[in-house]
Amino acid sequence: MWRGWQIVRLLILIVPFPLCLLACAPAAEPVTKPEFDAGRSYEYLKSICRLKSRISGSPGMAAQQKLISEHFRKLKAQVQFQSFDAPHPLNGTPVRMNNMIVSWYPKAKKRILLACHYDTRPFPDRDRRQPQGLFIGANDGASGVAFLMELGNVMHNLKISQDYGVDFVFFDGEELVYRENDPYFLGSKYFANQYKTEPRDYEYVYGILFDMIADKNLAIYMEKNSLKYAPQLTRSIWEAAQRVGIKQFIPQAKFEIRDDHLPLNEIARIPTCDIIDFDYPAWHTTRDIPRYCSGASMAKVGKVLIYWLQNAP
Secondary structure: OOOHHHHHHHHHHHOHHHHHHHHHOOOOOOOOOOOOOHHHHHHHHHHHHOOOOOOOOOHHHHHHHHHHHHHHHHOOOEEEEEEEEEEOOOOOOEEEEEEEEEEEOOOOOEEEEEEEEOOOOOOOOOOOOOOOOOOOOHHHHHHHHHHHHHHHHHHHHOOOHHHOEEEEEEEOOOOOOOOOOOOOOHHHHHHHHHHHHOOOOOEEEEEEEEEOOOEOOOOEEEOHHHHHHOHHHHHHHHHHHHHHOOOOEEEEEOOOOOOOHHHHHHOOOOOEEEEEOOOOOOOOOOOOOHHHEOHHHHHHHHHHHHHHHHOOO
């Protein structure tokens, strides 16, 4: 028979052991929800615009390349330059072009391509008062770059669907255009041809192009060429927008746009969707400056894209 003092002693010896285990166990790490920061993305846009003109081969472009490289290397991403020369449309002299490729999870063989162009048009040709003035390209150029810079801040907290790798690609020479018939899409054409012809051990499953996504009055319709070449992808993005409550993604086709997604679709055969707000009054004018842009608009696109990446088909 156990005496009362023996039972008490036994409890003293046994009970503290599991309590100690609970007290000494390491606390669970908090789950960080990836959030796209509107204010920070807008600051990135302004810092890019402070470089002013960023024409292919110009000092402004070189400064922007340095800014982008330093940003993503600090985030521990892999940064590569894809360099080539293209003839200047006015005099034929070679212009050094640089597509920039920022890779996340570089060992993954199935990959998603997220792209923008990062050059600016030489002049604001649609500006009635100053068609030869300074073109800053806040929305048409800087918005895609700022968007990907901010997205880079949350990439390590994303659980990408299907364990895809992701590449951010910054296309040079989208519009080194001085006259009506000058060639467009120099960087994306080169990228697409290299992807098609060079040996590789990876595959781009999807591509998404971001162009003019910082308009304060954001309204993004389905683009007709995107529906033609990548219908499943395009619809899945707008479905993602509905799921996260972003009404600025309007599930209707409106514009048929020639953009960097065409070489990706037509040459590289990468199903690619163009996310673009083409209802932008300051397009190709001196008024395309940060004042008419919004970090909140970029954050809405970011919310859709983060959800889509984590639920990609």
